[in-house]
Amino acid sequence: MTEIPTILKKIIDKKWQEIEERQETISIKQLEERFSNVESPRGFVRAIEKSIAQGRSAVIAEIKKASPSKGILRESFDPEQIAISYEQAGATCLSVLTDKDFFMGGNDYLREARAVTKLPVIRKDFIVDPYQVYESRALGADCILLIVAVLDDESLVNLNSLAHELGMDVLVEVHDQQELTRALPLNNRLIGINNRNLHTFDVSLDTTHQLLGSLPQDVIVVTESGIHTHQDVAAMRAHHVNSFLVGEAFMKADNPGEKLSELFSLGEQ
Numbered sequence: 001m002t003e004i005p006t007i008l009k010k011i012i013d014k015k016w017q018e019i020e021e022r023q024e025t026i027s028i029k030q031l032e033e034r035f036s037n038v039e040s041p042r043g044f045v046r047a048i049e050k051s052i053a054q055g056r057s058a059v060i061a062e063i064k065k066a067s068p069s070k071g072i073l074r075e076s077f078d079p080e081q082i083a084i085s086y087e088q089a090g091a092t093c094l095s096v097l098t099d100k101d102f103f104m105g106g107n108d109y110l111r112e113a114r115a116v117t118k119l120p121v122i123r124k125d126f127i128v129d130p131y132q133v134y135e136s137r138a139l140g141a142d143c144i145l146l147i148v149a150v151l152d153d154e155s156l157v158n159l160n161s162l163a164h165e166l167g168m169d170v171l172v173e174v175h176d177q178q179e180l181t182r183a184l185p186l187n188n189r190l191i192g193i194n195n196r197n198l199h200t201f202d203v204s205l206d207t208t209h210q211l212l213g214s215l216p217q218d219v220i221v222v223t224e225s226g227i228h229t230h231q232d233v234a235a236m237r238a239h240h241v242n243s244f245l246v247g248e249a250f251m252k253a254d255n256p257g258e259k260l261s262e263l264f265s266l267g268e269q
């Protein structure tokens with residue numbers, strides 16, 4: 001983890017506080033008791049594999065109201081309506097921001113979005129402690145995000161194993177060669193390459209292109225952030241990157257689902 005007091009550091013400091021507070025309200029044991037009340041995970045990786053096998057782009061369509069770099073992205077924010085419009089436009093999965101303090105997200109948004117579609121959902125948050133993995137499962141998340149930049153090797157391995165034990169998939173996110181080298185020993189099927197540098201917020205799609213050569217054949221690459229145009233999509237597909245995590249471009253559009261159709265032309269499945 002970085003020593004530099006970037007926004008990322010601020011987010012993580014706040015996250016530890018949040019975890020402490022939540023643990024005082026609901027214990028891990030109580031979270032486990034909730035597992036039986038939520039549907040079993042929907043197979044996030046499986047859905048992506050299926051789309052790719054059909055020769056389609058696998059779009060993980062994101063539901064986020066705001067971001068620290070861009071502020072409020074969408075004033076009229078109805079997670080259920082957005083989720084439905086994404087599903088109709090042919091999204092493969094949903095991504096829901098659950099961080100309150102920096103992204104104006106919430107756990108309820110994940111529950112609501114998941115309840116109105118059949119799509120697998122990734123919980124988008126800053127996961128640093130096992131408590132949050134239990135919480136994710138209790139919420140009904142099908143997949144969690146693990147950001148290599150904020151985890152040491154031991155936590156990365158432990159959180160990854162715990163998520164799998166609880167039946168969820170994991171999207172491990174990297175931004176550079178060094179992080180990728182730490183992610184590969186996990187042997188996960190999915191690796192996310194974030195085109196946004198979480199320390200500076202600079203976005204460059206070259207990040208994905210540069211790291212591609214270091215990935216084994218059997219890994220499915222998800223290119224994350226900064227996808228806005230047909231050309232962006234085409235340039236990725238030309239390099240056999242067929243999985244996309246897109247937020248801002250959809251959130252800023254009047255109709256997020258329509259924007260998805262326009263960028264990816266997937267049609268209703």
Ligand SMILES: O=P(O)(O)OC[C@@H](O)[C@@H](O)c1c[nH]c2ccccc12
Pocket residue numbers: 062064124125147173194224225226227245246247248249
């Ligand atoms: O809105 P964009 O540029 O399309 O990016 C989506 C997604 O990649 C981004 O929200 C994201 C990627 N990794 C994260 C980690 C935490 C919070 C957010 C993210």
